Amino acid sequence: MKILLSWYAFKNDFVDAEVDTNGPTYQFYQYFFNHDRHIILSSMTGEDLRLEKLINRLSLDFPAHKDKLEGRYMAIRDIIDMPEIKTKIEALLLSLQADQIDLFISPGTPAMQVAWYFCHQSLKLPTTLYQTRAPRFTKTNRPELVAVDVEQSVIPVSVLVKEGLQDAGHTDASDYLITPTLKTVYDRADKLAQTDKVTCLIQGASGTGKEHLARYIHEHSERRTGKFVAINCSAFGDSLLESRLFGYEKGAFTGAEKRTDGFFDIAKGGTLFLDEIGDITPYMQQSLLRVLQTGDYTPVGSTKDRKSDVRIIAATHQSLREACGKGRFRWDLFYRLSVAELRLPALSERGQEEKRALLDHFLRKKQQIFRRPKRLVLSTAVYRALDQYQFPGNVRELENLIESLYVFYIDKVDVDDLPSWLTQPADDLASFDWSSHEKELIRKALIYFSGNKAKACEALGYGSINTLVNKIRQYDITLHNKAD
Numbered sequence: 396m397k398i399l400l401s402w403y404a405f406k407n408d409f410v411d412a413e414v415d416t417n418g419p420t421y422q423f424y425q426y427f428f429n430h431d432r433h434i435i436l437s438s439m440t441g442e443d444l445r446l447e448k449l450i451n452r453l454s455l456d457f458p459a460h461k462d463k464l465e466g467r468y469m470a471i472r473d474i475i476d477m478p479e480i481k482t483k484i485e486a487l488l489l490s491l492q493a494d495q496i497d498l499f500i501s502p503g504t505p506a507m508q509v510a511w512y513f514c515h516q517s518l519k520l521p522t523t524l525y526q527t528r529a530p531r532f533t534k535t536n537r538p539e540l541v542a543v544d545v546e547q548s549v550i551p552v553s554v555l556v557k558e559g560l561q562d563a564g565h566t567d568a569s570d571y572l573i574t575p576t577l578k579t580v581y582d583r584a585d586k587l588a589q590t591d592k593v594t595c596l597i598q599g600a601s602g603t604g605k606e607h608l609a610r611y612i613h614e615h616s617e618r619r620t621g622k623f624v625a626i627n628c629s630a631f632g633d634s635l636l637e638s639r640l641f642g643y644e645k646g647a648f649t650g651a652e653k654r655t656d657g658f659f660d661i662a663k664g665g666t667l668f669l670d671e672i673g674d675i676t677p678y679m680q681q682s683l684l685r686v687l688q689t690g691d692y693t694p695v696g697s698t699k700d701r702k703s704d705v706r707i708i709a710a711t712h713q714s715l716r717e718a719c720g721k722g723r724f725r726w727d728l729f730y731r732l733s734v735a736e737l738r739l740p741a742l743s744e745r746g747q748e749e750k751r752a753l754l755d756h757f758l759r760k761k762q763q764i765f766r767r768p769k770r771l772v773l774s775t776a777v778y779r780a781l782d783q784y785q786f787p788g789n790v791r792e793l794e795n796l797i798e799s800l801y802v803f804y805i806d807k808v809d810v811d812d813l814p815s816w817l818t819q820p821a822d823d824l825a826s827f828d829w830s831s832h833e834k835e836l837i838r839k840a841l842i843y844f845s846g847n848k849a850k851a852c853e854a855l856g857y858g859s860i861n862t863l864v865n866k867i868r869q870y871d872i873t874l875h876n877k878a879d
């Protein structure tokens with residue numbers, strides 16, 4: 396099925412509160428619409444008169460398409476909050492992934508357009524971005540449809556968004572749910588926050604709240620007036636990571652058109668959070684060790700050192716001690732980083748009561764964010780299903796689930812509304828040996844792509860080549876026909 400998705404334009408699709416036949420949505424129907432279905436998105440929670448008006452008018456003027464039209468309420472709290480918009484359309488796009496999806500990006504706020512762009516670039520779904528050129532800018536005096544040519548990337552969207560919005564994160568005390576199993580770790584974090592630059596290493600599986608804890612330390616320290624800058628080290632190769640961290644001089648490399656600050660400069664007086672530190676190469680380990688030992692760093696292409704004034708908080712999902720034992724990570728860097736070590740438990744280690752407490756916490760939080768008058772009510776069967784589900788993606792998976800329920804449901808949720816993978820009987824998966832399955836997949840991908848790791852990495856959907864390299868090492872995979 397070929398689906399068209401678009402926001403409607405609050406201003407450009409209307410004149411004097413009536414549908415504008417020269418507006419982008421109307422004109423799309425006049426000239427270009429050849430789809431099986433069109434979902435028009437509204438940022439409101441419901442009862443959006445404009446959306447109803449637009450759908451009625453399009454149905455009336457283009458009766459052949461009447462049954463293809465559908466309005467969808469996305470309840471965006473702040474129409475320029477890109478991460479919020481991105482999260483919601485990401486959930487929608489994933490639910491449509493079996494179809495061909497055209498994204499008409501002309502209508503909507505700039506944040507909505509950027510969110511389409513990020514989702515197109517990173518989700519790797521069969522999406523195409525379209526915009527229209529208004530008649531006054533075309534030779535034919537008719538609108539023109541322009542496909543936006545954007546390469547899809549292997550860098551996860553979280554990295555792109557995080558990088559683009561370093562200042563956007565803001566939390567208050569109620570954002571931190573400190574349940575009994577987290578009490579000791581957050582108490583230690585409080586003590587650490589009282590020191591100025593003491594470095595810290597947070598260990599925990601993906602989604603357990605490492606960045607959340609790092610932000611807590613920052614916000615409870617004297618450094619809270621400075622910036623909290625987060626970077627996912629595994630998403631970058633050496634030269635990109637080096638230039639992002641330390642900055643660069645004009646002309647340092649092709650494309651370095653002006654002197655640019657790095658994250659050490661931006662986070663001056665604040666905190667630098669280095670996620671997935673275990674994935675950095677020996678070269679970058681050496682560079683970081685130098686900053687930690689001497690307090691100096693050198694921008695790429697410069698001969699002058701700069702003084703570092705950041706607290707470094709590093710995080711990893713793997714055991715760095717083990718990596719050091721195997722010679723993959725430097726012990727001296729490990730000791731410098733782990734002056735204070737904090738470990739976050741997986742959600743499965745935290746017990747049912749804490750899982751329920753987190754569920755309630757996110758039901759409450761998301762109600763505020765979505766500005767819903769009432770909290771979403773989950774049926775007893777939903778609670779039972781969630782009790783049984785293991786949440787391998789930890790707190791993040793649980794939070795995303797509640798968020799997507801708020802996107803699609805207004806008042807209550809029953810067990811049939813849950814995604815099917817979540818309600819599968821647990822013993823279907825209990826005997827599933829993920830490691831050997833993954834090892835076999837990697838081996839086959841490498842053989843298929845004649846040992847080319849970049850292609851295998853893309854096909855397997857790993858965010859970075861380092862992840863693949865580490866897994867090859869971890870599973871001890873050897874190929875006889877290596878050719879990369």
Ligand SMILES: Nc1ncnc2c1ncn2[C@@H]1O[C@H](COP(=O)(O)OP(=O)(O)OP(=O)(O)O)[C@@H](O)[C@H]1O
Binds near residue numbers: 599600
């Ligand atoms: N104690 C907590 N209270 C409330 N929300 C939390 C808590 N811990 C984590 N979260 C939420 O869970 C989500 C995942 O947390 P976070 O991004 O910090 O995980 P992470 O361990 O850094 O993940 P990754 O390793 O994949 O980067 C975030 O949206 C965060 O707000």
